[in-house]
Amino acid sequence: MIKETFNFKERIAGIRDVLARDHMKVVFFGRTSNGKSSVINALLQDKILPSGLGHTTNCFLQVEGADTPEPYLLTEESSTPQNIQSVAQLAHALNSEKLGDSTLVRIFWPKDKYRLLRDDVVLLDSPGVDVSPNLDDWIDKHCLDADVFVLVANAESTLMLTEKNFFHKVSERLSKPNIFILNNRWDASASEPEFLEKVRKQHLDRTVAFLVEELKVCTKQQAEDRVFFVSAREMVQTRLKIQQGLPPHTGALAEGFQNRCFEFQDFERKFEECLSKSAVKTKFEQHTQQGKSITTALRQIMDTAFENSQLTKKEKLELRKEQKDRLEFTQQQLHLLTDEVKHQIGQLVDKVEQQVAKALNEEIHRLNVLVNEFERPFHPDSLVLSVYKKELHTHVEEGLGSNLRARLSNTVAMNVESSQKEMIARMSSLLPQEHRQQMTNIMPRHNFEVLYRLNCDSLCSDFQEDLEFRFSLGLISLMRRFLGPKHTKRSSELIPRPVGSTPQTPSNEVKHFIQPSADYLAIIQRIALVSPTSQTAVGTLAIGGFLVRTVGWKVIALTVGIYGLLYLYERLTWTNKAKERSFKKQYVNHATRKLKLIVDLTSANCSHQVQQELSSTFARLCQLVDDVVSDMQGEIKRLDTEVENLDECSATARILRNKAGYLLSELETFNQQYLQYDQ
The missing domain is CATH 1.20.120 (Four Helix Bundle (Hemerythrin (Met), subunit A))
Structure with a gap:
């Protein structure tokens, strides 16, 4: 779609250039030495363009009307007018200093010498289409703004493929170009009069088929009116003789001169009619139709763009x-x-x-x-x-x-x-x-x-470990065992106080026996005061004194002996192993308390x-x-x-679609008002 739109841009640019110029342009094409320059000289009734033996024209020669009495020429390399006689040196193929095959030399000929030049008609002679492969460049540079094409063919041969290819390329770029076909050198048919009609019919059928079936630029009837059999060299000589005051037949080259002269004059008449009566059609109608075609295609493209943008927007x-x-x-x-x-x-x-x-x-x-x-x-x-x-x-x-x-x-x-x-x-x-x-x-x-x-x-x-030896049956140990560590500590801190004696009347023997005397308690108190840290000894004395009064010395002695043996045993077994067990036990107790925290x-x-x-x-x-x-x-x-972009695209496509519709209606109105005429 984008490529097609850019192609439209090029076509529109070509139409704009054609409509902008103020002259009609005729381009003469054909193979080398087919007589293109001679046809133009015959039309201008003077030997302006070089012609002769060999490849005569090696560049584009454009003949234009000038208001000056003397002709002159201009080249692309210089804007200085040159003498018209130098055209033979510039354009002749035998010249050692050749110009490029796409170079244009403009020849300005006085308008009063040829009527078509007064009507702003430009005639363009070209090199042979068989001498250069740059047909596309030629068409783009010199032919896109042409109104009429004249194909100068050689009547002694058939229509060649190179000539057909050129007009196929022209038809691709221009919509239905106006084409005239001149079968030049028809004077050669006089040598074989018995085959004249057959050869003419054969050439006519082939050229008509080319215009109608291959190029499709006109109908069969229109094509038959645009194919002519002439002798351009003969017509140049005839018109030069007439200018010299001699009869026309003095320029004849062979029998049948009169028919060939009428045929060329018929070509001139129809050629001028195409340029004059159909000038509007040539310059506007085809381009109007082409504009309508482009506008219709653009409107379809805008419709497609609008629909696609709406569909894409919906999907998005x-x-x-x-x-x-x-x-x-x-x-x-x-x-x-x-x-x-x-x-x-x-x-x-x-x-x-x-x-x-x-x-x-x-x-x-x-x-x-x-x-x-x-x-x-x-x-x-x-x-x-x-x-x-x-x-x-x-x-x-x-x-x-x-x-x-x-x-x-x-x-x-x-x-x-x-x-x-x-x-x-x-x-x-x-x-x-x-x-x-x-x-x-x-x-x-x-x-x-x-x-x-x-x-x-x-x-x-x-x-802090405690590895000091402590007797298991000591008073402190027993207190710890039965009272617990806290109560033991509290009890060990208490210092014994003197006990006051209260007069008692022993009611029986037991109470009198159990109650220690006041003197004994006083002795124990003094011992405790002297050594308050020896709680075990104090306790032993207290308990011993109490037991002496109750059970007697023998039992006490036996008990003390057993107690001493136990003490001695524990003291002797207090080894490093026992200390280690005590250490681990203390550690377990300490670590247990700490770990629980x-x-x-x-x-x-x-x-x-x-x-x-x-x-x-x-x-x-x-x-x-x-x-x-x-x-x-x-x-x-x-x-x-x-x-957002799709919204803009759809809005733009809608506007352009409406503009295309408006332009299409304007072109149709222009066609009905200005381009409707009798054929």
Whole structure:
């Protein structure tokens, strides 16, 4: 469509050039030495153009009317008038300094010497169509504004293919050109009078068929009126003889001169009639019809453009609506999905936090087993104990971490991966098919693992072991065993006070026997005051004194002996191994208290890691969806721009279609008012 429109532009430019000029143009074409220059000389009744043996014309010679009494010529290379005699040197093919075959030499001939020149008729002689392949250039440069074409053929041969090809090319560029065909050198037929009619009929049939059937520029009757059999050289000589005052027949070359002379005169009459009576038709009617054809074609193109733009606009609007609906659906589903995913992440985080807290509490209860598995050389020396405690911290931290990973890692990882796959599946449903391939870059991480940061070294840094020997049956030990550490500490801080004696009347023997004397209590009080830190000794003396008064010395002695043996046994068995057991027991108690303090912190830290992993995956998915949403928004903007352009195109096409319709009606009106005449 665009190429066709540009072709219309070239055709319109050609029509504009034709209508703009103020003269009628006749172009003479034919093969070399067919007598084109002689025909023009015969029309001008003077030997103006060079003719003779050889290829006579090697450039375009244009004869125009001039108001000057003397003829002159102009070339394309110079605007200086030259003497007309130099035309033979410039245009003759035998000249050593030839001009280009498409060069134009303008010959200005006085108008009073030829009537057609006074009517602004221009005659253009051309080189032979068989001497150059530049027919297209010739046509574009010299023939697009021609009104009449005269094909000068050789009557001694048939119409050649090169001549036909030239007019086929002309017909492609001009609408039904006016063509006259002159079969020149018909004087040669006088030598064979018996074949004259047959040869004439054969030439006539071929030329008529060429004009009617091949070129389709006229009807058969019109074609027969435009084919002539002449002798141009004979007519030049005859008219020169007439100018010299001699009879016309003195210029005859062969028998049948009179018929050939009448035939040439008939050509001149019809040629002039075509230029005068049909000047309007030649200059306007064909171009009007061509303009109507171009306008009709342009209106059809504008109709097609308008319909196509409307159809394309409808398709773009439907596509925009689909994109808009998809965008709104995607944004709405993304909002709902975000709320659901946040809720699911929260549930999973709470679940992980509970699992980690439960598992860590259970591992804390089994801490004594983990500590007893620690085997390192033990010595109560402070330096050795420092190294021992650091290694024990590391062992406990690694053991707890390993046990927690063994119990929780697979479960947590499976839950996280399951949640990620569900998020990816849900998000994939929001993406177009072409974008789902990008989901492969956001597949769940199979190596995700929760890190359990206990930091036992820092947590138990305040642990202070107590490796002093303490008898298990001592007073403090017994108080700790029965009263507990807090009550024991409170009781040990109490200093015994003197007990005031109250006069009593012993009502029976038992009360008198059990009640210690005031002197005995005073002695115990003094001992306690002297050594207030020896609570065991004080207690022993108090209990001993009480027992002496109750059970006797023998029982006391036996009891003291057994008590001493037990003390001695425990004192002898208080070795490094026993100290290590006591150390580990104290460490377990201390670490248990400390670890219980960070259960909530550790479980919260683990759940936070899970939350970060899931949130990171969901954020990447959201980013991918946001990119798709951004693409959708860009596509909608692009479609909006295209719809606006299509609106402009349809509006422009509608305006041009209406203008084409108006121009078509104007051309039809012009044709009816000015171009309707009797044939």
